[in-house]
Amino acid sequence: MLGVIGIIISLALLMYLAYRGITVLILAPILAMVAVLFSGDLPILASYTEIFMVNFAGYAKSYFPLFLLGAIFGKVMDASGAAKSIAHFIANKLGKDKAILAVVLSCGILTYGGVSLFVVAFAVYPVAAALFREGNIPKRFIPAAIALGSFTFTMTALPGTPQIQNAIPMPFFETTAWAAPFLGLIGAAVMFGGGMFWLTKRSKKAMAAGEGYGEHKEDIKEFDMDKLPSFIAALAPIILVLVLNYLLGKLYFANMDGGYLEQFGTTLDKVKGIWSIIISLVASIILALILFRKNINDMKDTVNQGAYGSLLAIINTASEVGYGNVIKSLGAFALVKAAILAIPGTPLISLAASTSILAGITGSASGGMSIALGALGDIYMQKAAALGISPEAFHRIAAMACGGLDTLPHNGAVITLLGITGLTHKQSYADLGMCTVVIPLCATIVTIIAASFGIV
Template identity: 50%
Template sequence: MISIIGLILSLSLIIFLAYKGYSTIITAPLVALLTLFLIGEDTNTQLMVHYTEVYMGGFANFVKNYFPIFLTGAIFAKLMEETLYAKSIANFITKNLGKNKTILAVVFAGALLTYGGVSLFTVAFVLYPIANVLFKESDIPKRLIPGTIALGSFTFTMTALPGTPEIQNVIPMRYFGTDTFAAPLIGIIASVLMLLLGIVWLTYRVRKAHANLEGYGNHHIEDNPNENKNIPSIFLAVTPILIIFLSNLFFSKIFYQLIDGSYLSKYNLSLDNVSGTWSVIISIVISTLFIIITNFGKFSNLNKVLNEGISNSFLPLLSSSAIVGYGSVIKSLPVFIALQSMILNVSSNPIISEALSVNIICGITASASGGLTITLDALSSTFIAMSQSLNISPEIMHRIAALASGGLDTLPHNGAVITTLAICSLTHKDSYKDIFITSVVIPILVTALVVITASILYT
């Protein structure tokens, strides 16, 4: 009981410090060591070894496995922003759907950008100025913008839609030997449900606000008459996204299926474990080269753009790595083993056990990528053995893991939540309720429905 209380206090402290704006890069190791000091067994004199070996071991392993994804994704996102491709996509969708479809327009714009590999943080920066103007013109309360951005960026295109190159859909590939298109039917159904339920909720919120005579609110918008000049065509703007999708499909489903991966045995790897990640990296690089080559003469300083993209990859990567390091320390404690046993004892069904485990650990870390990595590091072999005994395919386990990572991850201290609110100049009190419904409640509900259905059909 004391250990559980200590863990709760540890999580509460992480949340409190996040509310105060402190970076997890600083707070995660400090809180991890404090937790170890308070509830560790025979470890109070060994804090430094737990920092350098356990915490930094988890930290470094995450960097090793996923730095190329973060790096290539951030450079691609910066180029999409610099060439105004992202703005062209957002403008096209929002303008063609009309003012009466403002919510749907912003959600679709965010979904297309994230499905194209643009990071969640970048999408918020790109979407906010457009959403702000559209919400003002439609007289929709500004406080609903973060929830709308969250629905389009933090939900179905992050975890459910087959082929998405977002890191939450990439991580399970290493453990299950799958690719980003795993269990496409489940992914498509889950995506549609999340989208529909999210739109229903936000539409209800708009109608309720208008019934109470609440409009956009007293918020200043700076006019920029040159904002929409030289915007590229929508056809050119979506080409990089199509390149990523088609290249990823080709390499994961055709090219690597024809390759002899026996040479990987000397690295203690199999082609199934790495080909999915390699496919995503290669696809993003190809698309990035396409943008650079077709816009080469338009960059005033390409080196500066690339350096900014590189710099943009560091903070999300290090923040996620810090959370993984924190989780590695928690994972080393007896309380984690007890928690793990408790979850596994809930059901002998691996689909249920995996969904619960991933969601809870993502909630503890407030990070979908961090929590997903920690859970699969600790339990993937158990899930694989359980699923094989019931003839459940690795693709099903991949999709359930990805879906489950998109539930409790967006608690108030989640980095993307804090960033989105800051970009919109709004507070948790103003807007977190809608973020919570669209990116926590609805994804958990949909995941539960998928888990129940999959359990009936596949076990």
């Protein structure tokens, strides 16, 4: 029982201290050792070097290429003005009276095409501010609109998205990024429809009460539309990511003989999804650099900045994975695991619950899901085979569940987004939380129900 108390204290401190701004690079190993001390069944130093760091390195080995290539691709799309070109084109076509929809769609297209969430926020915010100001829509709804397009349906639900949250389940369930397309579309429809309904209703009510854009101190650099790439050119690398990812995952690697991978201790089913995304992102980066060579002032510096920017993201998430595997190794975790697996109903429910709760505690969708699947992924794969549930359903539910409680107030992406827009939790989090926490949780429930009827 003391070990369980230690796990609870460790998790509570992780959530609280992360919210207070202490980096997870320090928190994760220290608090993992706190749990070890309470448990008393593992040596401290060995837990750090042989469990924490081994799993830290294993996660980096598996997913660093995706973080690296995604960050470089995002930086190229941002530095070239391609991201702004897409946002501005959509805004012009929809008009100022559809400002919220324009922002959501702009963010959605960029995120679905592989541009990292943080880059999307930086790129779209100037366009969003101009649209909201022109339409006299309260600025406090901008974070929720950006988050709806970036942190929800295109991050976890839409089949084929190259975001890391959709890649993590692939080796566990031997799936591709296109797993459970119908479940993904159902979840995406609930998130997009519910979020748009909420923001439209809330903004109209605020405007009817006399609230406008408001007076805000803003340092937004104007951009010259004549110097931006054309919409078609800007969209080409994004289309290439999606098309190539599909062709490789569903056709090319699916028909390849992967027997030679046994010497590496893996199978083609476990790596084909990640390989597909790697090749797709490399090809799209090359295409973007060629198309936008005249729009990028310093190509070498742009690529370097993208590469450097990927390091903190992968190291933070790998630290959380190391932490989770230390917890998993404790004797007391057997009680926690038994409680999770004892949740009544389909195992999809316990998978969603464990993933969502851990994402909320760590403040990270990818970190929470990695911990949950690292601890329970093999068990759920066995359950899939025993109960006749498609592994693709487990993939999609896990991906969607990680995108619910992850955006509680202490989440790094939430804090960064509010910082970019110059707003506070008090001003904007109620709507942001509704769009990224409450509605995605509802979407996950709807998707679990659909999966129980055999929809994949």
